[in-house]
Amino acid sequence: MKTFDFSGKNVLIRVDFNVPQDDQLNITDNTRIKGALSTILSVVNSGGTAVLMSHLGRPNGEISAKYSLKSLVGEIESLTGATVHFADDCIGDVAKDVIEAAGPGEIVLLENLRFYKEETDGDREFAGALAELGDIFINDAFGTAHRAHASTAIIAEYFDDDRKGFGALMDAEVKSISKALGSDRATTVAIIGGAKVSSKIGVISNMLENVGTVVIGGGMGFTFVKALGGEIGTSLVEDDKLELARALILKAKDNGCNLLLPVDTLITKDFADTPAERNCPIGEIPDGYMGLDNGPESIEAVKNVLQNATTIIWNGPMGVFEFENYASGTKTVAEAIARSTANGAFSLIGGGDSVAAINKFGFADKVSYISTGGGAMLEFLEGKELPGVAALS
Secondary structure, three states, X not given: OOOOOOOOOEEEEEOOOOOOEOOOOOEOOXXXXXXXXXXXXXXXXOXXXXXXXXXXXXXXXXXXXXXXXXXXXXXHHHHHOOOEEEOOOOOHHHHHHHHHHOOOOOEEEOOOHHHOHHHHHOOHHHHHHHXXXXXXXXXXXXHHXXXXXXXXXXXXXXXXXXXXXXXXXXXXXXXHHHHHHOOOOOOEEEEEOOOOOOOOHHHHHHHHHHOOEEEEOOOHHHHHHHHOOOEEOOOOOOHHHHHHHXXXXXXXXXXXXXXXXXXXXXXXXXXXXXXXXEEEEXXXXXXXXXXXXXXXXXXHXXXXXXXXXXXXXXXXXXXXXXXXXXXXXXXXXXXXXXXXXXXXXXXXXXXXXXXXXXXXXXXXXXXXXXXXXXXXXXXXXXXXXXXXXXXXX
């Protein structure tokens, strides 16, 4: 987008304003809107009209006041300092009239794209109707880049190469993740946590081929431990993924990747924020007990591998960090990543829980890059082509 002249142009920008709201439709986290500010302000400050299109929630092709983007107008005006006009539709004469009435340096917010099922269907006619609203198309919605939807990928077909491009956020996301994946293998560490192996199979598999060390944490660690014959009590486990876990362990050996599994855990009888009964070897958890966080030996092992890392990719917590009694494993990872970053490492954080953790523990400004795209980042890390990126590449 840096090559475009926006003056006097209607600039159609796909943003990801799928923000969390309370029961009164008040925005509870405006991070995604803030992420698009650079692109939006580049347009309005250059004398263009920024025409914003987004989805909100999953209305599944039905019009719903609960999912109307109208509730975002005040927040967008407050953050941009520009006048925001709202269109009650995202295509057709209603949208065109509002855009025509808006002046240079102003913003038009279109109604929820997913009020039309054609959006998620990737319908070409719908994409063409959207394309009629802009002179230039900018995609700044990395969070939806892994979807071949009408507004993220298909619409690009209606614009010549010199009238379509990445926004500042998309550009930063693609460059940051590409940088992490293209770094020196031996000194790259990927920390993959979370509840289930099944949700991260592709990422773990790709990381085993491309990084020097893969750290496994969180609930998924128990599936690996049980696959190796360990006793895990009532800890979270995917019994149908034990063979997969064994295959990933073998793949790590075949690829010369250091697969670091937790060796101890804090155990308790109940899934609650009560003090742990004790620390326990992770493969010797008694019946009736579950592990909820990394123990001190596991924490120290992660700290050690991060000391010499030049690139760090983190997706997923080490334990139930929402509980104060079981936050230490995740907090220590955040601290260690911040320390390595200060010493020159490039750190990429992504995934809702990891981002929430890095914010909770106060290290958001001490890492290199925090990705805004959960599913999109995961698919990128898996090595998949993202339709929203491919359409503009």
